[in-house]
Amino acid sequence: MKKTHYILLVVLLAVAEVLFVALRQRSCAAPAELNVLCIGNSFSIDAVENNLVELAAERGVKLTVGNLYIGGCSLERHALNMRGDSAVYSYRLMRLSPDGEHAERIVTDSVSILQALTSGEWDVVTMQQASHYSGQWFTYEPWLTELIDSVTNHISARTKLYWYMTWAYQQDATHPAFLPNYNGSQAYMYDEIRGCNRQLLSRHHFDGFIPGGIAVQQARMTKLGDTLCRDGYHLSYTCGRYLMACLWLEVLTGRSALGCTYMPEGMSDEQRIITQNVAHKVAKACTSL
DSSP states (O other): OHHHHHHHHHHHHHHHHHHHHHHHHHHTOOOSEEEEEEEOOHHHHHHHSSSHHHHHHHTTOEEEEEEEEOTTOOHHHHHHHHHTTOOOEEEEEEEEOTTSSSEEEEEEEEEOHHHHHTTSOOSEEEEOOOGGGTTOGGGTTTHHHHHHHHHHTTSOTTOEEEEEEOOOOOTTOOOTTHHHHHTTOHHHHHHHHHHHHHHHHHHSOOSEEEEHHHHHHHHHTSTTOSOOBSSSSSBOTTHHHHHHHHHHHHHHHOOOOTTOOOOOTTOOHHHHHHHHHHHHHHHHHOSOO
């Protein structure tokens, strides 16, 4: 009799746990539509301009992403562009097509940050540092504070600010800043980036953190190896960009990338599963540094 009661108790506890998780997921469910604006550079192109809209659609979220792009754009340049209302960005809008069958990209040149901020109601605005400065703390301030203050003055109280952490270069990278800034060492660059991100997250309030650098470094420890970049620093068109899109999906929507069937051409099912698992684990474990 006692054994029967024990088994029943175990079953009831298991059912209760399942119900708790289900209710928690429901309470944290992403809205049916989400609008995100990136104040970025080519590393935000890697994250949001391929795969992300499609993955979100598979998870039932109609995602619209605006990406303000200047190649290699630093926090200093973003802050000065905002200060001068400079219309110098390529504004790239990613969304589902009107028929909902595929993702589309609309590119508009000569747009300012202010124009993009006031062009619609944004749920999330993301910021990031240029990759070559991402491990050098002296390049962050006072520009990050100025950019946060300026952006906050032009968004609604409901809009959330997210910080996007970029990644260390591939060990064989030939980027001109790799040797002088980081001794040509991926491990050193990664440690410096993590240190800078710890400092900025301790000094500023961000509503969300996208640990791109951690995801790439974790993926490098799988059988994928140090092959996530196509040129040593920009992400590969297959596994690299897919990994980052899966991570953004998880952080932005709270929906799991695990089991998504969408993937770009050229990827194998094994690569899809590896990248999904890395993104999922990192998103759950690295909400801060």
